[in-house]
Amino acid sequence: NAGVTQTPKFQVLKTGQSMTLQCAQDMNHNSMYWYRQDPGMGLRLIYYSASEGTTDKGEVPNGYNVSRLNKREFSLRLESAAPSQTSVYFCASSAQGGGYGYTFGSGTRLTVV
Amino acid sequence: AQSVTQLGSHVSVSEGALVLLRCNYSSSVPPYLFWYVQYPNQGLQLLLKYTTGATLVKGINGFEAEFKKSETSFHLTKPSAHMSDAAEYFCAVSDYDYKLSFGAGTTVTVRA
Numbered sequence: 001n002a003g004v005t006q007t008p009k010f011q012v013l014k015t016g017q018s019m020t021l022q023c024a025q026d027m028n029h030n031s032m033y034w035y036r037q038d039p040g041m042g043l044r045l046i047y048y049s050a051s052e053g054t055t056d057k058g059e060v061p062n063g064y065n066v067s068r069l070n071k072r073e074f075s076l077r078l079e080s081a082a083p084s085q086t087s088v089y090f091c092a093s094s095a096q097g098g099g100y101g102y103t104f105g106s107g108t109r110l111t112v113v
Numbered sequence: 114a115q116s117v118t119q120l121g122s123h124v125s126v127s128e129g130a131l132v133l134l135r136c137n138y139s140s141s142v143p144p145y146l147f148w149y150v151q152y153p154n155q156g157l158q159l160l161l162k163y164t165t166g167a168t169l170v171k172g173i174n175g176f177e178a179e180f181k182k183s184e185t186s187f188h189l190t191k192p193s194a195h196m197s198d199a200a201e202y203f204c205a206v207s208d209y210d211y212k213l214s215f216g217a218g219t220t221v222t223v224r225a
Binding site for chain 1: 147149154155159212216218
């Protein structure tokens with residue numbers, strides 16, 4: 001089925017460990033996004049890529065890095081995980097910016113202990 | 114910069130009753146407005162969106178929303194709640210850039 005695929009679905013890390021969250025879309029969308037979801041705070045934008053070859057910081061970028069590997073793939077890396085990064089992470093894509101709405105992946109539930 | 118305020122973090126309704134979820138936004142330019150629904154342990158699904166044109170927008174599952182520029186509001190309604198409507202609902206706004214800003218969400222419970 002067409003859509004946004006995120007891996008892994010669940011992950012437990014120890015403080016200081018690193019990991020990369022993977023995201024791929026097969027809808028030929030130009031723009032891709034990483035959000036984190038925390039109770040009572042809605043979704044907050046971490047990084048986004050308006051088009052292949054570009055990335056920009058969102059609202060909460062500290063502690064994260066991203067790579068737009070190609071048009072399909074957009075990865076999120078935690079270099080040194082902290083308990084404050086315990087969250088649910090969502091990848092999304094859109095055809096051409098926010099006005100078209102997003103298609104979301106099913107999320108990665110990350111716990112940092 | 115745009116922002117979204119959802120009034121009420123939890124709403125409880127009886128099955129068959131009206132569902133009303135409130136959303137107010139701030140934006141320096143005419144906005145694009147969205148409602149998303151999230152079922153437990155799932156991603157977000159688009160319910161409906163307003164970009165231009167008719168201010169009353171109909172979405173999936175019997176939901177609709179009305180864009181009121183004078184009130185900077187985009188409230189979501191459904192005339193008759195069903196048990197399957199139990200979920201978390203997010204209002205979101207975008208201007209002409211590439212980013213959506215989300216409200217904090219409203220959790221809907223439906224009583225039998």
